[in-house]
Amino acid sequence: xxxxxxxxxxxxxxxxxxxxxxxxxxxxxxxxxxxxxxxxxxxxxxxxxxxxxxxxxxxxxxxxxxxxxxxxxxxxxxxxxxxxxxxxxxxxxxxxxxxxxxxxxxxxxxxxxxxxxxxxxxxxxxxxxxxxxxxxxxxxxxxxxxxxxxxxxxxxxxxxxxxxxxxxxxxxxxxxxxxxxxxxxxxxxxxxxxxxxxxxxxxxxxxxxxxxxxxxxxxxxxxxxxxxxxxxxxxxxxxxxxxxxxxxxxxxxxxxxxxxxxxxxxxxxxxxxxxxxxxxxxxxxxxxxxxxxxxxxxxxxxxxxxxxxxxxxxxxxxxxxxxxxxxxxxxxxxxxxxxxxxxxxxxxxxxxxxxxxxxxxxxxxxxxxxxxxxxxxxxxxxxxxxxxxxxxxxxxxxxxxxxxxxxxxxxxxxxxxxxxxxxxxxxxxxxxxxxxxxxxxxxxxxxxxxxxxxxxxxxxxxxxxxxxxxxxxxxxxxxxxxxxxxxxxxxxxxxxxxxxxxxxxxxxxxxxxxxxxxxxxxxxxxxxxxxxxxxxxxxxxxxxxxxxxxxxxxxxxxxxxxxxxxxxxxxxxxxxxxxxxxxxx
Ligand SMILES: Nc1ncnc2c1ncn2[C@@H]1O[C@H](COP(=O)(O)OP(=O)(O)OP(=O)(O)O)[C@@H](O)[C@H]1O
Numbered sequence: 145x146x147x148x149x150x151x152x153x154x155x156x157x158x159x160x161x162x163x164x165x166x167x168x169x170x171x172x173x174x175x176x177x178x179x180x181x182x183x184x185x186x187x188x189x190x191x192x193x194x195x196x197x198x199x200x201x202x203x204x205x206x207x208x209x210x211x212x213x214x215x216x217x218x219x220x221x222x223x224x225x226x227x228x229x230x231x232x233x234x235x236x237x238x239x240x241x242x243x244x245x246x247x248x249x250x251x252x253x254x255x256x257x258x259x260x261x262x263x264x265x266x267x268x269x270x271x272x273x274x275x276x277x278x279x280x281x282x283x284x285x286x287x288x289x290x291x292x293x294x295x296x297x298x299x300x301x302x303x304x305x306x307x308x309x310x311x312x313x314x315x316x317x318x319x320x321x322x323x324x325x326x327x328x329x330x331x332x333x334x335x336x337x338x339x340x341x342x343x344x345x346x347x348x349x350x351x352x353x354x355x356x357x358x359x360x361x362x363x364x365x366x367x368x369x370x371x372x373x374x375x376x377x378x379x380x381x382x383x384x385x386x387x388x389x390x391x392x393x394x395x396x397x398x399x400x401x402x403x404x405x406x407x408x409x410x411x412x413x414x415x416x417x418x419x420x421x422x423x424x425x426x427x428x429x430x431x432x433x434x435x436x437x438x439x440x441x442x443x444x445x446x447x448x449x450x451x452x453x454x455x456x457x458x459x460x461x462x463x464x465x466x467x468x469x470x471x472x473x474x475x476x477x478x479x480x481x482x483x484x485x486x487x488x489x490x491x492x493x494x495x496x497x498x499x500x501x502x503x504x505x506x507x508x509x510x511x512x513x514x515x516x517x518x519x520x521x522x523x524x525x526x527x528x529x530x531x532x533x534x535x536x537x538x539x540x541x542x543x544x545x546x547x548x549x550x551x552x553x554x555x556x557x558x559x560x561x562x563x564x565x566x567x568x569x570x571x572x573x574x575x576x577x578x579x580x581x582x583x584x585x586x587x588x589x590x591x592x593x594x595x596x597x598x599x600x601x602x603x604x605x606x607x608x609x610x611x612x613x614x615x616x617x618x619x620x621x622x623x624x625x626x627x628x629x630x631x632x633x634x635x636x637x638x639x640x641x642x643x644x645x646x647x648x649x650x651x652x653x654x655x656x657x658x659x660x661x662x663x664x665x666x667x668x669x670x671x672x673x674x675x676x677x678x679x680x681x682x683x684x685x686x687x688x689x690x691x692x693x694x695x696x697x698x699x700x701x702x703x704x705x706x707x708x709x710x711x712x713x714x715x716x717x718x719x720x721x722x723x724x725x726x727x728x729x
Contacts, residue, residue: 155462159282162239169238173231177287178294180224183217185298188432190214195425236283244275247461255470256536260495262464270464273340274457281454285447292443295436303433306426313412314405314434318441321401325445328397331390333453339383346380349373398442405434470537473555482561482643482674483546485509485532490541491697492527501527503698504541509690511643514666514675516685518715519694525678526567528694529648532676533564562676563642565650569629573618576606579632583640596639599665600631601658627653634662644674651677651684663687682722691715 154161163170194210196202251258251267303311353360353369360369409431416422485508492502502524509515517525530536532543534555543550550558563583571579580596581588593613597603605628609615617624624632630653637645645666651659663686666675679685693700693712701712708715 151465155466158239158278158458159286162235162242162282165242166235166238169231169235173228173235173287174290176224176228176231177291180221180228181291181294181298183221183224184436185295185302187217187221188429188436189302190217191432192423192425192429195428196423199424232283232287236279239282240275240279243278243461244271247271247275247464250465250467253469254467257470257495258467270460274460277450277457278454278461281450281458285450285454288443288450289447292440292447295440295443299433299436299440303430303437306430306433307416307422310409310412310430314408314430315437316408317404318401318437321397321438321441322445322448324397324400325394325442326449328390328393329446329449332387333449335383335387335390339380339387342376342380342383345376346373349376398438401438401441402435405437406431409434471534471555475550475552475554475558477548477553478557479545479548479553479561480557481546482511484511484544485644486542486544486547487528488542488544490528490531490538490543492524492531492536492539494527494536499697501697502531502694503696505694505697505699506541507690507692507699507702509644509674509676511674513690514677514688516688516691517676517678517694518680518685518691518718519700520714523694524697525694526648527697529564529646529676529678532646533562534558535564561642562644562646563637563640564646565633565637565648567648567650567678569626569633569650571617571624571629571632573616575611575614575616576609576632577613579617580636580639582636588639592639593635596635597632599638599658599661600635600654601661602628602631602635630654631658638662638665644676646676648678649680651679652681656683659684682718 153164190210190213194207194214197207197210248271251271300311303315349369349372353373360366409427413422413427413430417424417427487505487507490502490505491500493500505524505528507515517528519525527536531538532550534550538550545553545558545561572582577587577593580593594603597606606612606615630650634647634650634654637647637650651662654662666673675688677684677688685691690702690704691708692702693708693715695714700714701708701710703711709719
């Protein structure tokens with residue numbers, strides 16, 4: 145469960161939330177930033193002293209002291225610059241890390257409604273681009289704003305103390321800079337978004353082409369794919385050029401600030417210099433201060449733009465974090481010993497669908513019994529199993545476990561009781577060994593892994609791989625066949641030794657000999673261990689006690705084989721097609 149008070153305070157003011165979370169890094173970062181700007185502000189004054197000393201042919205000892213001051217300031221600047229970068233770096237990378245982990249944890253807790261509304265691509269973009277732009281707002285964005293404001297506070301009084309008239313005359317055009325920079329940044333962001341979209345298209349085509357290269361070659365479509373790639377690639381090039389064009393306005397806008405100030409200074413200072421009222425050193429130092437004032441103006445435009453973008457991203461992040469799961473884990477009952485499962489008039493409609501995937505489904509299963517579920521494609525078998533595992537929220541009817549409504553059972557103990565081996569044989573990019581141990585609190589014992597792979601008849605195939613059980617699966621590792629993957633996922637389920645093993649069509653690519661070995665393993669503790677098997681093949685349901693036949697989401701028949709054979713035309717048809725003579729012993 146997410147911490148509600150933490151969320152409230154984060155949503156109210158994210159910057160303040162992270163400052164409170166990491167006050168040391170933030171405060172030290174600010175202190176060293178202030179110190180850097182003070183030292184940087186003093187630097188032109190030392191330069192003024194040096195130039196004046198040269199002009200007045202001051203003694204070597206005085207020039208030596210000025211040189212030492214130069215060195216001391218440079219060393220101080222190097223140290224304070226390192227420190228503020230380091231502390232601010234810690235501050236905003238921590239914030240990004242915190243929000244990324246929080247988002248990930250929250251997204252994994254959400255139910256089907258959320259995934260129905262949000263595409264995978266959008267979620268990936270939220271976890272990467274939006275987190276990144278939020279980090280830029282409270283990191284570099286906040287920093288450059290603070291930097292700009294501190295510089296104005298340090299430099300402006302020095303300039304005014306040198307000459308009020310020079311100051312207002314030379315800085316008169318400078319307030320235009322933040323506005324121009326802000327406009328340029330808006331254009332950059334708009335065009336950058338287009339560039340990112342074109343890049344996603346480009347990588348999408350490249351990825352699909354490489355992944356589907358065999359299909360492409362079989363259909364002799366290499367030229368068409370290349371033409372498609374070239375088109376997408378040119379669109380990307382155009383988008384990059386547009387970003388580069390807008391980007392190139394940035395430096396001229398800044399230079400406009402410097403140049404206008406310098407030209408004005410020449411005009412306003414020349415008479416004072418001719419008359420000897422001010423020294424060349426003062427003129428050079430003042431010129432340096434004009435240059436220094438350009439950055440704060442740029443920083444205001446830049447920082448504001450970062451904040452605008454980052455807070456828009458934060459709003460999107462906030463919307464997701466505020467989404468409540470449609471399957472809350474509020475149950476308090478722990479299942480210590482499985483006794484009975486009961487479905488009572490369960491109906492279910494998928495989010496966005498106008499038809500019911502399950503209609504008034506009722507059946508029961510006692511500990512030690514096994515249940516086979518059959519039915520045509522799309523008849524609701526997987527939906528039923530997902531409701532049982534609480535991967536879908538139950539809205540109509542009741543599912544009772546040992547007489548307790550499923551919502552009152554803790555999700556952890558529910559999933560420790562019913563282990564679902566899903567239809568899709570999904571494996572992780574990890575070693576075979578780790579994939580088999582996936583659900584266990586720690587790595588499984590070697591002999592246990594060997595035993596499970598023996599049951600699913602995978603041992604000799606794994607041993608023929610170069611790294612055997614340590615072979616890596618996935619893109620950079622070995623690729624297993626569909627049947628091998630399915631057997632591996634069954635081994636991953638078996639090793640959990642849960643009271644009820646639920647196989648969703650997981651035996652479709654398993655031969656009858658392996659099917660028998662799995663059945664034997666599962667019936668070893670008959671009386672306590674149960675099985676629920678969804679299958680299209682009669683041979684997969686040989687040893688089951690009861691069969692449930694679904695048709696269009698409704699129960700067509702439920703009971704032992706004989707009853708089901710009598711009552712279900714669907715089952716009769718399956719028996720007829722698959723020719724199982726002993727279907728009703
Ligand atoms: N996420 C979803 N959103 C909308 N409809 C869905 C969704 N998942 C399944 N359905 C629909 O619900 C119905 C039941 O699907 P389900 O996957 O439970 O069938 P099944 O009997 O397991 O099929 P199969 O034998 O092909 O695995 C189908 O009409 C399917 O199109």
